[in-house]
Amino acid sequence: MRVVTVAGLSVLALLTGCAGSGGFDDTPGDDDDSVSDILTYYEDVEPLLDRWCARCHRPDGPGSVDFTDPGLVSLLAEPMLARIDAGEMPPPVADPDCRPYWGHEELTLPLEARDTFATWIEQGKVMGDPEASSATGGAQNMALADADLEVRLPTPYTPTFTDASDPGNEYRCFALDHGRDEDFYITALAPLLDAEKLVHHIVLFRINETSVWDEYDPAVGVDCIDDMADSVLGMIAGWAPGAVPIEFPTGTGIKILANQRIGIQIHYFQNGEAGLADQTGYAFRTATEVDDEVRMVPVGTSNFTIPAGDDSYTRTGSWSMPLGIAPVVHGVFPHMHVLGSKFSMWRESGDGTQECMVDMPSFDFDNQQSYLFEWPLELEPDDRLHFSCTWDNSADNPGQFHDPPQDVRYGERTDEEMCYGFTFIQL
Ligand code: HEC
Incomplete structure (x- = not known):
């Protein structure tokens, strides 16, 4: 602690x-x-x-x-x-x-x-x-109405917190079976928290059978500070305490193939008594068909080098729609790793008008979640989406892995960095 x-x-x-x-x-x-x-x-x-x-x-x-x-x-x-x-x-x-x-x-x-x-x-x-007193004790109703699919860790898992380089933190991944024989769509989702004291944040993604980790053991998962399989193309959502259930607009959903599994990365945070076991999972509302598929598009870049010692290094870039497409944007899941300090995304119209989409003046790795817009953003074919990622790679950053700081590049490991706004779009 x-x-x-x-x-x-x-x-x-x-x-x-x-x-x-x-x-x-x-x-x-x-x-x-x-x-x-x-x-x-x-x-x-x-x-x-x-x-x-x-x-x-x-x-x-x-x-x-x-x-x-x-x-x-x-x-x-x-x-x-x-x-x-x-x-x-x-x-x-x-x-x-x-x-x-x-x-x-x-x-x-x-x-x-x-x-x-x-x-x-x-x-x-x-x-x-x-x-x-009118207190509710903080109990938050996270339950998803009408969930028809629940996946959980196959057996309770007790985090060991043995990574000496990152005391009190453990990143564990599991590849959960959804048990469906046919492809289906997730139309709403919410976590099923078990040992709430331990669960700091969750990232959900799809895994193809061929990319399930070699050393994967369903009873204990895999230490995935190093590797989240093919997460960039398969992101589904992120969750942190306080986030509300995600509901996609009526008639839309995220496609899951029959032969895929649901990957779950849980960031455990040692908080109080030792030896606590956890069997967290996720509840989904599903549909066999939808009118429109919601896709997660990674808007961002893997091309950057964050200079050692720089306490505010920014990388910006933009993304334009493939020819003639004008998607509807439903939300963004900003994702960087522990050096991430600021993140923003905005839309620029053909006439140069700019419109804010998501702005995190203080990005917090421990508090990553999907932000679903209260009303969707309808893009025009000539719009561009801009992103800006800022990192603090100084020795003073409490999240700093390296002593002394080193140049940090793109990678899936937590001591490498990312710069993505995983954007929920409907074509
Ligand atoms: C999303 C979860 C969350 C919410 C909401 C939250 N906190 Fe915290 N808080 C934490 C966590 C986790 C820690 C321990 C890590 C840390 O200190 O940053 C913490 C630590 C603290 C501490 C330091 C306690 C210590 O151990 O020294 C204080 C004080 C605090 N919070 C105040 C507040 C207040 C006041 C609010 C409401 C206005 C609040 N927090 C809302 C998660 C939360």
Whole structure:
């Protein structure tokens, strides 16, 4: 576990030192007529933590501390605010002002909510009446309605976290059988999380039988920090905590061949007790036929060298439609590796007009997901799609694999880099 210091203060140290001591005042304001001006935990703060923090920070969630515990919140409120103000919590996602996408209301913390939290701290962290609590405990309904296909790891897998060069992290791939005899289309999908504490993010892709890893063992999968088979052409989607289920527009879907398997890469993050087993999977809604196939087009490049030590190296490029085609774009799954720091994509029309598609001013490898647009983007045949990938290859990047930093090129290994906006298009 990484120990996080906020303004010189180790939250972990605070926790171990004082956990459970509480120490908040729960009866202030009693002698005050203007009680309504005083914000309380149960009425004002708990609902916002419940919505924007507790989906990760709950007893079995992927966040390191349980913020459904009022005592802990009171104790850690200042460092919590510091992480919010540093733009680190909730973890950064695509900017919805660029183009709104499904789920952005849950993934980004509005300024008013931040201010409510800050005011509550300033006013002395008044707890108020526990009866006023409306907390849900952060339980998030990720379930996909009408799923008709579920695939899971064949047996529970216990991550070993033995990679000394990357403590606490493990990337595991499995090739799951879908059990269908005919080709089919995925029309909606959502993860079936098991050991939520461990699962940091998931990437789904198709694997052809011939490219299943040589050393693959269904019981333990394969350590795929090194290799994700033919993932670039077979990407299906990415998921990170908080992402909503993906539903493709009615009549569309992603094609899976009968003889393909569903590849799943799970990034496990050691978080709390050792020896936890996981049997995560995915739920799909499927169709035997669709009107239009949704394809994942890798918009990006494999042609770059990120200079050693450069803390902000950018590679841009563009993609134009093959002759006469004007696809509809439904969303983008931005994908870089651990050095990735910024990603954006935009459309340029024939007349030079530019339109933002996805903008991640702070790309976070731990928080990769597919962004499905609230309304589709209809391209014209002479449009171009531009992309921009920025990496931090300095020694100061906590994700840095090399000491000292080295030039980094394209590759599937996590210590190599990628630059793709996997774009969901419908022809
Ligand atoms: C998508 C999941 C997710 C959400 C949502 C989220 N966090 Fe976190 N948070 C994490 C993870 C994972 C860590 C541990 C890794 C780290 O510190 O970056 C963490 C760590 C923290 C820490 C440091 C705790 C420690 O161990 O020192 C604080 C403080 C924090 N989060 C505050 C918040 C607040 C406040 C919110 C809501 C506004 C929030 N987080 C929302 C995932 C999340």
